[in-house]
Amino acid sequence: MSTFNLDRFRFDKKPAATANKEQGCDSKSPESEKENKPGKNMFSLTLCFFVFKSKVSDEEYNEHCWEKQEAMVRRLQKEFPDQDKEELRMVLQEHDWNVEDALQVLQMFSYPGVNTTAAIYSLFALKKTTSSSQKPSSSSAAQMLSRFASGTSIAKKQAAESKRKARASEEHVSSEGENDDEDTLSSEFEDSDDELDFKGGMTDIKNEIVKFFQNASLDELTLISGCSIKKAQRIVELRPFDSLQSLVEVLHKNNGLSEDLLLGCRVVLRERKVVLGLMSNCETISSKMVKQVTEVMQKGTGSMKQPCILNSQFQLKPYQLIGLKWLLLLHEHKLSGILADEMGLGKTIQAIAFLSQLYENGIKGPHLITVPASTLDNWVRELKLWCPSLKVVVYYGKTHHSAFFLLFISPVSGLFNRYNLAIGNDSDRSLFRKLRLKYAVFDEGHMLKNMNSLRYRHLMAINAEHRLLLTGTPLQNNLLELMSLLNFIMPSMFSNSTSQLSKMFSMVRKSHEEQSPFERDRISQAKLIMKPFILRRVKSEVLKQLPAKEEKVESCSMSKKQQALYQTLFKKLKASSNGEKRELCNVMMQLRKMANHPLLHRQYYTTEKLKAMSKLMLKEPTHFDADAALIQEDMEVMSDFELHQLCQQYSSISSYQLETDLLLDSGKFQHLTELLASLKKQGDRVVLFSQFTMMLDIVEVLLKHLKHRYIRLDGSTPIADRIVLIDEFNTDPDIFVFLLSTRAGGLGINLTSANVVILHDIDCNPYNDKQAEDRCHRVGQTRIVQVIKLISKDSIEDGILQLGQKKLKLEQDMTAAEHGDEGTIPEDMASLLRASLGL
Numbered sequence: 001m002s003t004f005n006l007d008r009f010r011f012d013k014k015p016a017a018t019a020n021k022e023q024g025c026d027s028k029s030p031e032s033e034k035e036n037k038p039g040k041n042m043f044s045l046t047l048c049f050f051v052f053k054s055k056v057s058d059e060e061y062n063e064h065c066w067e068k069q070e071a072m073v074r075r076l077q078k079e080f081p082d083q084d085k086e087e088l089r090m091v092l093q094e095h096d097w098n099v100e101d102a103l104q105v106l107q108m109f110s111y112p113g114v115n116t117t118a119a120i121y122s123l124f125a126l127k128k129t130t131s132s133s134q135k136p137s138s139s140s141a142a143q144m145l146s147r148f149a150s151g152t153s154i155a156k157k158q159a160a161e162s163k164r165k166a167r168a169s170e171e172h173v174s175s176e177g178e179n180d181d182e183d184t185l186s187s188e189f190e191d192s193d194d195e196l197d198f199k200g201g202m203t204d205i206k207n208e209i210v211k212f213f214q215n216a217s218l219d220e221l222t223l224i225s226g227c228s229i230k231k232a233q234r235i236v237e238l239r240p241f242d243s244l245q246s247l248v249e250v251l252h253k254n255n256g257l258s259e260d261l262l263l264g265c266r267v268v269l270r271e272r273k274v275v276l277g278l279m280s281n282c283e284t285i286s287s288k289m290v291k292q293v294t295e296v297m298q299k300g301t302g303s304m305k306q307p308c309i310l311n312s313q314f315q316l317k318p319y320q321l322i323g324l325k326w327l328l329l330l331h332e333h334k335l336s337g338i339l340a341d342e343m344g345l346g347k348t349i350q351a352i353a354f355l356s357q358l359y360e361n362g363i364k365g366p367h368l369i370t371v372p373a374s375t376l377d378n379w380v381r382e383l384k385l386w387c388p389s390l391k392v393v394v395y396y397g398k399t400h401h402s403a404f405f406l407l408f409i410s411p412v413s414g415l416f417n418r419y420n421l422a423i424g425n426d427s428d429r430s431l432f433r434k435l436r437l438k439y440a441v442f443d444e445g446h447m448l449k450n451m452n453s454l455r456y457r458h459l460m461a462i463n464a465e466h467r468l469l470l471t472g473t474p475l476q477n478n479l480l481e482l483m484s485l486l487n488f489i490m491p492s493m494f495s496n497s498t499s500q501l502s503k504m505f506s507m508v509r510k511s512h513e514e515q516s517p518f519e520r521d522r523i524s525q526a527k528l529i530m531k532p533f534i535l536r537r538v539k540s541e542v543l544k545q546l547p548a549k550e551e552k553v554e555s556c557s558m559s560k561k562q563q564a565l566y567q568t569l570f571k572k573l574k575a576s577s578n579g580e581k582r583e584l585c586n587v588m589m590q591l592r593k594m595a596n597h598p599l600l601h602r603q604y605y606t607t608e609k610l611k612a613m614s615k616l617m618l619k620e621p622t623h624f625d626a627d628a629a630l631i632q633e634d635m636e637v638m639s640d641f642e643l644h645q646l647c648q649q650y651s652s653i654s655s656y657q658l659e660t661d662l663l664l665d666s667g668k669f670q671h672l673t674e675l676l677a678s679l680k681k682q683g684d685r686v687v688l689f690s691q692f693t694m695m696l697d698i699v700e701v702l703l704k705h706l707k708h709r710y711i712r713l714d715g716s717t718p719i720a721d722r723i724v725l726i727d728e729f730n731t732d733p734d735i736f737v738f739l740l741s742t743r744a745g746g747l748g749i750n751l752t753s754a755n756v757v758i759l760h761d762i763d764c765n766p767y768n769d770k771q772a773e774d775r776c777h778r779v780g781q782t783r784i785v786q787v788i789k790l791i792s793k794d795s796i797e798d799g800i801l802q803l804g805q806k807k808l809k810l811e812q813d814m815t816a817a818e819h820g821d822e823g824t825i826p827e828d829m830a831s832l833l834r835a836s837l838g839l
């Protein structure tokens with residue numbers, strides 16, 4: 001794991017005032033006064049960080065404070081043995097190292113297991129006259145609260161008394177030592193004015209709770225344990241709450257609501273404080289890096305040379321040298337980074353240059369590079385080309401035939417691994433946990449943007465000293481993603497809080513308007529913190545010589561038959577749809593298929609035809625003993641094109657094959673026929689993407705019909721064959737079209753020999769299309785790249801296009817589709833569908 005020393009870093013880098021608070025030392029003590037003189041302490045702290053600790057007195061002083069803090073943490077640990085030590089430390093920090101305040105808050109708001117009723121009584125200093133399950137009468141609640149609010153000494157005493165009783169009522173079995181402590185603490189509570197300093201901590205808590213109930217959105221209210229959406233709505237209806245008193249009365253009086261919600265609210269507020277605390281710690285580290293990173297960027301490359309062991313036939317471009325410098329700077333500070341250059345700018349090359357530089361500096365690995373299957377061969381090739389002296393081993397995992405490690409050259413410097421294998425099975429995972437790696441590099445790192453995912457947890461468990469993430473996706477306004485990446489950069493900072501964080505942010509896939517002010521503020525803060533750890537350059541900035549990319553949307557009228565079928569399908573779906581999201585997903589898919597090609601549905605092969613065909617199938621030697629009814633059942637779920645393919649496969653039903661006219665009957669095909677002819681005439685070469693592999697099958701029919709040479713790569717193409725196909729296309733100019741499925745061909749493939757990208761059908765997630773477009777628009781392209789999107793006129797695709805364009809503009813979360821959102825669609829898409837279906 002990271003060698004980053006959290007405590008020393010944090011301690012050394014805090015501004016003097018905060019640092020003293022953290023140390024739990026009396027700020028009025030002569031030493032601290034001395035150390036608090038402006039400038040002096042800052043200077044010594046900075047020195048501590050850069051030149052190691054040079055002043056013995058500082059060390060002693062810090063040690064003394066540290067011990068004091070530790071004693072406080074231990075005291076809390078006795079009371080809360082189940083609580084995480086770091087959390088206790090955090091609570092103490094939150095309360096300026098006042099043990100009593102921290103104890104009070106922990107006591108009242110600890111997680112499940114706590115006697116909540118007692119805690120509520122205790123929180124609001126309500127006298128507990130009845131059994132713990134009974135609520136006080138509203139008048140007694142009001143009475144006690146008014147005393148509580150008045151801050152008189154009687155109220156203080158009563159509050160202390162009831163709190164003590166409440167604490168006593170908790171069935172907490174303590175050891176003798178703990179009892180001693182408790183007694184001491186109890187008497188301290190009674191005697192101490194601090195404990196009931198209503199102007200201080202308690203007033204803040206009260207105000208925060210009232211503010212939350214008054215201002216929180218419905219979503220935020222439902223974060224409170226036990227607060228359903230109905231209860232949240234009720235709370236909103238019952239607003240305003242101008243004081244805790246009115247809030248408690250309202251909760252008490254209203255059936256369905258209860259004072260327990262106050263406790264739950266405190267838990268939510270506390271979790272938010274944890275996030276705030278974490279982010280502020282990250283901010284400290286970040287601000288230190290900003291200066292140095294800015295320097296790297298401003299100074300440019302200077303006399304910097306690329307690593308000597310890089311193939312001298314290749315020269316890193318100036319911005320790539322800067323990228324290398326930045327990576328080395330992060331390495332120096334033992335921090336992880338995210339290289340997020342736009343697709344095609346050479347992230348692979350920069351990562352290779354970086355590992356080469358490390359090699360030259362004596363850090364020879366082993367490193368692990370985790371890549372998607374489709375880019376594995378490309379990586380191996382680039383490594384061999386750019387830095388043949390790095391020894392590479394490809395790890396295929398135990399499941400891959402008999403090979404465990406596929407050894408290219410030994411000993412090991414870089415290890416390759418595919419994403420699925422890194423999370424594959426227990427023994428693969430345990431191997432990667434055991435390996436003592438220097439660097440773990442993750443290519444296409446948007447796979448690591450969801451800390452809730454299993455993949456994220458497994459990959460984070462890989463035992464590497466440093467990590468580097470490569471991604472072409474820009475940062476999104478999504479708090480879960482930002483926190484996941486922050487956790488990736490500074491894992492030691494988040495150590496035990498990931499579950500809390502993921503719980504808090506698991507439902508924050510929202511538009512800007514839907515985000516709460518808290519979320520919006522944290523998003524801005526996270527982006528600011530991450531600035532020095534993310535390097536993103538776009539092509540327009542750094543590749544002045546890269547030819548332009550021209551994008552065109554070509555609207556294709558559906559063929560007559562197709563239009564009629566689309567309308568019939570639309571009416572049918574409209575009549576049957578209930579507007580539920582999962583169902584709408586299916587509706588959308590049906591409409592998209594029809595808008596692209598009618599043969600993706602079944603209408604020509606009627607039930608009668610299928611009956612006849614299934615009987616004929618019994619003549620096949622493979623099916624002579626089958627049941628015709630079962631064959632028919634299978635056929636009924638197939639599309640027309642699949643059935644046509646079946647007829648091509650079996651001679652007994654070959655007469656049922658579809659006519660060519662029917663196979664080519666789609667609006668987009670009519671358009672494509674003319675488009676391809678004119679492109680060919682101009683000497684252009686084409687990469688054509690589709691979402692549906694079956695659509696690619698039908699496009700193949702068209703290309704054969706038009707006598708265009710083509711090759712094809714999709715998810716079923718064996719990994720080893722992929723690079724061969726790519727090379728074939730890049731070296732044989734007679735191949736006019738490269739057919740690719742968007743998902744398989746969208747990532748990491750270089751097809752700069754083509755200058756036209758046709759998106760036969762667009763993806764709901766515009767980022768996937770952008771990935772696809774950039775296969776041609778990258779370093780090495782010499783011609784203007786044309787991107788042509790085919791859209792079926794007056795169909796669902798019009799709406800998908802508009803939403804996609806809006807999303808790209810707003811930089812909303814475009815990687816959502818990759819995070820297990822299968823079988824559902826984004827809310828904006830669902831609204832669009834509901835509106836067009838008139839639901």
Ligand SMILES: Nc1ncnc2c1ncn2[C@@H]1O[C@H](COP(=O)(O)OP(=O)(O)OP(=O)(O)O)[C@@H](O)[C@H]1O
Pocket residue numbers: 314315316317320341342343344345346347348349350382471472747748749750774778779780
């Ligand atoms: N300095 C350079 N000189 C020559 N070729 C280069 C240079 N930098 C990058 N390339 C080439 O440009 C292409 C794109 O580079 P690379 O694959 O590293 O980009 P990338 O940013 O990783 O792309 P993606 O995000 O699509 O994976 C590759 O073919 C690579 O060999």
